[in-house]
């Protein structure tokens with residue numbers, strides 16, 4: 001029987017997802033921090049993990065490289081993952097996607113220069129407000145763009161607000177509440193239905209337990 005593969009976003013989501021998966025009875029068979037192996041077996045027979053960049057998880061699940069995936073809602077929104085089935089909000093890696101700008105500075109009228117890693121989401125957000133934008137796509141450290149005069153505002157993730165404050169920026173508008181989500185390949189869901197359903201149910205149960213404060 002083919003093993004079910006879960007694609008996990010590395011970094012912050014991986015760190016928070018591992019205790020959740022452990023509570024669901026799925027633990028990596030080797031230390032992920034030390035191993036250079038890209039496919040890792042788990043203590044649960046028939047379930048294996050692949051660890052990839054957060055932004056790559058939708059592609060792995062969409063194209064059948066993994067049956068299931070765990071990544072941020074921000075990544076899914078930006079990817080336009082309508083083709084993926086999203087059954088569980090894991091409640092981990094919580095933060096907010098926000099518009100932020102230099103503290104106390106009025107945004108200029110007319111076209112706004114917006115720096116972001118999320119051009120699709122940003123365009124949609126400002127279009128809904130009827131604002132025209134010039135988007136500058138960045139891959140990190142968005143907070144820098146207004147400081148060097150390259151952008152009027154940013155669309156970026158905010159958790160504690162410390163990064164904004166440290167750079168003289170302030171939140172201006174909420175774009176979306178973000179948390180990590182479990183996604184499932186639709187074909188895999190049909191084809192391996194009982195096994196996929198059982199796995200989704202275990203993970204959903206662990207997420208619900210975590211929400212009740214039962215696990216880390």
Ligand SMILES: Nc1ncnc2c1ncn2[C@@H]1O[C@H](COP(=O)(O)OP(=O)(O)OP(=O)(O)O)[C@@H](O)[C@H]1O
Pocket residue numbers: 009010011012013053054055071072073074075093094095157158159160178179180
């Ligand atoms: N400060 C934060 N608080 C909570 N969740 C966050 C925070 N920053 C990012 N996330 C969530 O974790 C996901 C991955 O972020 P992370 O910073 O680990 O990787 P990245 O820098 O976006 O990816 P890569 O290293 O592959 O470029 C984000 O897409 C988001 O869903």
Ligand SMILES: O=P(O)(O)OC[C@H]1O[C@H](OP(=O)(O)OP(=O)(O)O)[C@H](O)[C@@H]1O
Pocket residue numbers: 140141156157158159160161162163164
């Ligand atoms: O509100 P805060 O608690 O300060 O968190 C927000 C910061 O966290 C994320 O960056 P991260 O630390 O992941 O760095 P990266 O974007 O360079 O990966 C995000 O891109 C913000 O910069």
